[in-house]
Amino acid sequence: MTVIRQEATSGSTGDWHLERKRAWSNWMTGMMFLLPSLILFGVFLFYPMVRTVYLSLFLTDSQGVPVVFVGWENFVNLFQSTSFQLSAKATALFVLYTVPAGIVLATALAILANQKLRGIGLFRTMFSATMGMSVAASSVIWMFLFNPSIGLFNRILAALNIPGVQWLLDPQYALLSVSVATIWMNTGFAFLILLGGLQNIDQSLYESARIAGVSESYKLRKITLPMLSPTLFFVTTVSLINAFQTFGQIDLLTRGGPMESTNVIVYSIYKDAFINYNVGSASAQAVLLFVAVLIVTVLQFKIGERKVHYQ
Amino acid sequence: MSIGKKVLLYMALTVSGLVMVFPILYAFLISFMQGGEVLQGSLWPESFSLANYFSAFERVPLLTYLWNSLVVSVLIMVGQLVLCSLAAFAFVFIEFKGREWIFYLFISTMMIPWEATMVPNFQTVQSLGWLNSYAGLTIPFFAMAFGTFLLRQQFKTIPKELYEASQIAGISKLRFFTGVVLPVAKTTITTLAIYSFLTAWNMYLWPLLVTNNEANRTVQIGLKQMQTQEIASDWGVVMAGVVMVILPTLILLFAGQKRLQEGLTQGALK
Amino acid sequence: MRKVELKGLTKSYDGKQDVLKAIDVTIEPGEFFVLVGPSGCGKSTMLRMIAGLESITAGELALDGKRANALSPSDRDLSMVFQNYALYPHLTVEQNITFGLHVKKISKKEQKARCEEVCAMLGLTDYMKRKPKELSGGQRQRVALARAVVTQAPLCLMDEPLSNLDAKLRAKMRSEIRQLQRKLGITMIYVTHDQTEAMTMADRMMILSGGDVQQIGRPLDVYNNPANTFVASFIGSPPMNLIEAEISDSVLVADGHWMTPITADMKAKLQTDKVTLGVRPEHISLAKDSEPGFLVQVANVEVLGTETLVTFDFGEDTQWIAKWNGQSDIQPGAQIRIAVDDHHLALYSTETGERIYCQASEQAAEKKVSS
Numbered sequence: 001m002t003v004i005r006q007e008a009t010s011g012s013t014g015d016w017h018l019e020r021k022r023a024w025s026n027w028m029t030g031m032m033f034l035l036p037s038l039i040l041f042g043v044f045l046f047y048p049m050v051r052t053v054y055l056s057l058f059l060t061d062s063q064g065v066p067v068v069f070v071g072w073e074n075f076v077n078l079f080q081s082t083s084f085q086l087s088a089k090a091t092a093l094f095v096l097y098t099v100p101a102g103i104v105l106a107t108a109l110a111i112l113a114n115q116k117l118r119g120i121g122l123f124r125t126m127f128s129a130t131m132g133m134s135v136a137a138s139s140v141i142w143m144f145l146f147n148p149s150i151g152l153f154n155r156i157l158a159a160l161n162i163p164g165v166q167w168l169l170d171p172q173y174a175l176l177s178v179s180v181a182t183i184w185m186n187t188g189f190a191f192l193i194l195l196g197g198l199q200n201i202d203q204s205l206y207e208s209a210r211i212a213g214v215s216e217s218y219k220l221r222k223i224t225l226p227m228l229s230p231t232l233f234f235v236t237t238v239s240l241i242n243a244f245q246t247f248g249q250i251d252l253l254t255r256g257g258p259m260e261s262t263n264v265i266v267y268s269i270y271k272d273a274f275i276n277y278n279v280g281s282a283s284a285q286a287v288l289l290f291v292a293v294l295i296v297t298v299l300q301f302k303i304g305e306r307k308v309h310y311q
Numbered sequence: 312m313s314i315g316k317k318v319l320l321y322m323a324l325t326v327s328g329l330v331m332v333f334p335i336l337y338a339f340l341i342s343f344m345q346g347g348e349v350l351q352g353s354l355w356p357e358s359f360s361l362a363n364y365f366s367a368f369e370r371v372p373l374l375t376y377l378w379n380s381l382v383v384s385v386l387i388m389v390g391q392l393v394l395c396s397l398a399a400f401a402f403v404f405i406e407f408k409g410r411e412w413i414f415y416l417f418i419s420t421m422m423i424p425w426e427a428t429m430v431p432n433f434q435t436v437q438s439l440g441w442l443n444s445y446a447g448l449t450i451p452f453f454a455m456a457f458g459t460f461l462l463r464q465q466f467k468t469i470p471k472e473l474y475e476a477s478q479i480a481g482i483s484k485l486r487f488f489t490g491v492v493l494p495v496a497k498t499t500i501t502t503l504a505i506y507s508f509l510t511a512w513n514m515y516l517w518p519l520l521v522t523n524n525e526a527n528r529t530v531q532i533g534l535k536q537m538q539t540q541e542i543a544s545d546w547g548v549v550m551a552g553v554v555m556v557i558l559p560t561l562i563l564l565f566a567g568q569k570r571l572q573e574g575l576t577q578g579a580l581k
Numbered sequence: 582m583r584k585v586e587l588k589g590l591t592k593s594y595d596g597k598q599d600v601l602k603a604i605d606v607t608i609e610p611g612e613f614f615v616l617v618g619p620s621g622c623g624k625s626t627m628l629r630m631i632a633g634l635e636s637i638t639a640g641e642l643a644l645d646g647k648r649a650n651a652l653s654p655s656d657r658d659l660s661m662v663f664q665n666y667a668l669y670p671h672l673t674v675e676q677n678i679t680f681g682l683h684v685k686k687i688s689k690k691e692q693k694a695r696c697e698e699v700c701a702m703l704g705l706t707d708y709m710k711r712k713p714k715e716l717s718g719g720q721r722q723r724v725a726l727a728r729a730v731v732t733q734a735p736l737c738l739m740d741e742p743l744s745n746l747d748a749k750l751r752a753k754m755r756s757e758i759r760q761l762q763r764k765l766g767i768t769m770i771y772v773t774h775d776q777t778e779a780m781t782m783a784d785r786m787m788i789l790s791g792g793d794v795q796q797i798g799r800p801l802d803v804y805n806n807p808a809n810t811f812v813a814s815f816i817g818s819p820p821m822n823l824i825e826a827e828i829s830d831s832v833l834v835a836d837g838h839w840m841t842p843i844t845a846d847m848k849a850k851l852q853t854d855k856v857t858l859g860v861r862p863e864h865i866s867l868a869k870d871s872e873p874g875f876l877v878q879v880a881n882v883e884v885l886g887t888e889t890l891v892t893f894d895f896g897e898d899t900q901w902i903a904k905w906n907g908q909s910d911i912q913p914g915a916q917i918r919i920a921v922d923d924h925h926l927a928l929y930s931t932e933t934g935e936r937i938y939c940q941a942s943e944q945a946a947e948k949k950v951s952s
Contacts, residue, residue, distance in 0.1 A: 136531040
């Protein structure tokens with residue numbers, strides 16, 4: 001048997017040539033289809049990532065040209081600087097304020113909007129509206145709402161006879177205020193995805209639960225949330241990563257202030273690189289941002305794989 | 312469902328819906344108000360005058376900004392659709408050595424936060440002479456892993472027999488791609504187009520970095536300009552600008568909301 | 582018309598286990614050749630290897646005497662009909678049928694003429710502007726056929742083309758496909774899991790199981806002389822009844838007490854005293870009073886109109902089926918006396934399942950000798 005087989009395969013070198021030619025042509029075609037993406041990823045993602053790591057080990061001049069190799073010094077300096085400590089704290093708090101609350105809010109809205117009611121489409125549109133809102137436009141609107149003298153919030157406080165608050169200028173409130181605005185901005189996207197997840201749940205599960213006669217809260221805990229967990233998992237990951245990458249609302253609402261209380265990591269990178277021209281330090285922070293995002297992603301998948309219930 | 316429960320649900324929906332859209336609605340209303348009305352804190356304009364809009368177009372080159380945003384968004388959308396669909400096609404229909412490896416490379420791009428690479432990217436674009444140009448604003452965003460995965464999922468649902476039938480007929484891969492795969496995947500491609508356009512239109516940080524003159528600025532940066540200039544105190548005009556910025560995307564979102572929701576869920580979960 | 586030769590054709594996906602084991606067969610030009618077997622037997626793999634959609638691990642495939650192992654599918658000059666029809670959902674019937682003809686350098690005019698011709702042939706003329714989703718299952722099937730016919734390829738491969746149709750339509754299409762093949766005079770290789778399709782359509786058929794050829798032959802030869810117990814129980818509806826039997830002296834004993842005499846000629850061929858006995862349902866009859874018979878209990882009766890299927894218990898855990906012409910009024914639970922036509926017995930080795938003796942084949946051999 002094996003003898004026959006060897007004979008058959010080595011019998012015709014023509015086959016071998018043809019097959020090799022076809023494999024080669026497939027490879028060429030495949031690469032032609034992939035090359036545009038690969039080149040752009042290479043030039044605008046992989047190269048700059050490597051370059052960022054490289055720059056983080058140098059002192060640079062104001063043009064961002066590396067001058068002196070300093071090893072870990074940029075990182076050491078960062079960890080010793082109060083400014084960076086504040087930035088790390090602001091980022092961590094910002095993530096903590098926006099992610100859990102944002103997901104709870106979006107989930108609640110999605111469950112609410114997943115009812116079969118007349119006119120539900122209108123409510124779904126209302127809930128998802130912020131997805132069409134740019135960061136800049138949203139920030140301008142919230143800037144007005146937070147305005148100490150004519151903004152809505154202080155008017156409400158005044159109506160309740162409570163003294164007004166300097167929402168964006170008071171270090172105590174600034175980060176919280178930005179977080180509230182951010183939660184609002186991100187709700188549309190999370191809502192849309194979670195609603196899609198809810199609608200993917202097999203209706204027969206609810207029908208059999210209805211026959212069994214269980215309560216609404218039991219259905220929520222035993223059917224809806226477990227079946228929604230892959231979607232929740234995805235939304236959590238995306239929200240976490242987004243929170244780490246927040247920039248626009250900070251730039252427009254607080255510019256990192258007051259007293260650096262809202263100087264989250266990306267804003268800090270931006271300031272160091274494009275305002276203070278300290279590219280080495282900015283690069284070191286970018287590396288740390290990369291590591292943070294990497295850890296979050298890896299952790300999410302490690303935990304997620306175990307806990308999430310996939311259909 | 313009992314009547315009581317229905318009423319309760321409608322109330323919850325209405326209250327949360329109003330809270331969610333209030334800021335947007337308020338912006339619309341303010342855009343019609345006179346300066347005095349804004350200061351008094353009115354919720355409803357006395358008259359729906361377009362004065363603020365005229366004023367906004369006069370004080371900043373809003374039309375140029377809108378045009379720039381439109382061009383940039385359409386370019387990014389088309390670029391992403393072309394590159395993503397090409398890559399997705401290769402991942403589904405062309406078998407070759409190293410394909411798996413390249414696929415993991417694509418996945419790994421999702422782990423690199425774009426903001427972490429902005430410094431060298433700025434330097435690259437600068438050295439290419441692309442500052443203040445459509446090329447600099449768009450080309451870095453043409454490749455997108457998420458879009459590639461979304462289309463890959465869709466292409467995988469195309470029966471492989473369609474591909475085999477065209478192989479037997481001797482149709483080239485490119486022709487199969489343009490003649491069969493693209494038309495069959497039309498709906499998902501539209502979804503991705505909406506998503507791409509929305510994201511591109513709303514881009515903020517990158518245009519801020521690579522444009523510094525009025526001729527090339529996008530409308531989002533125009534908003535920042537309005538807000539930081541002295542007209543910032545003229546909230547009616549600023550809000551007129553805001554409305555001009557959000558109107559296109561809101562319309563697009565409302566038109567494509569259902570599709571977007573289905574498409575994004577599909578891309579997210581499979 | 583095209584001759585297809587398979588010499589030791591072998592397929593393995595992992596290099597260890599062969600899903601097709603050294604298949605040897607020659608399919609003659611103009612032949613309607615059916616590959617039949619249970620799911621997972623390798624029949625579709627074999628067809629796809631002939632089409633060029635799967636690579637050949639070992640052995641040789643020759644088309645009209647020329648080695649074709651590594652030819653691309655489009656260079657093999659064949660057409661194929663898929664189980665799910667593989668119609669392009671966004672194209673009309675007409676566009677589906679002519680899709681790809683441009684590759685063969687056929688002019689637009691010629692394409693249109695050919696398309697109209699096959700549409701007329703298959704009764705699709707009124708549907709040429711419709712999309713696949715606006716057609717019924719049978720019409721879609723016809724479009725798939727039309728697409729194969731329009732290429733005028735001398736070899737057509739079909740992979741379970743009728744399995745998505747309902748029973749009535751399937752019977753109709755069987756005959757249509759067969760007529761079409763005769764009319765066009767093309768070579769056809771047809772894959773199915775349905776033995777009725779194989780029996781009714783094939784010039785010759787190959788029965789596959791577990792990647793091995795069980796038997797190749799004309800339908801009636803296979804039916805009358807199954808090569809082994811697998812073929813015996815796969816071909817025929819209801820299948821051949823089988824039971825283990827022992828030989829003592831010149832009688833065959835099954836289930837302890839049913840006996841049938843065996844001839845010396847038969848006995849000479851048997852080296853063991855344990856065999857598997859096979860009887861076709863139509864060779865079991867109600868025993869006449871004068872005949873020796875065997876008492877069994879009826880478990881179920883199915884009256885089909887022209888014939889009646891009687892299931893009865895035979896031995897500890899075996900049920901046999903008898904097929905009688907006409908409409909019988911036997912009730913389940915009844916005790917009946919049956920007789921077996923001992924001119925139509927088949928004996929198989931209990932160990933290997935291979936045929937040891939079959940009356941019909943002996944008779945056929947005798948006929949050959951005498952003529």
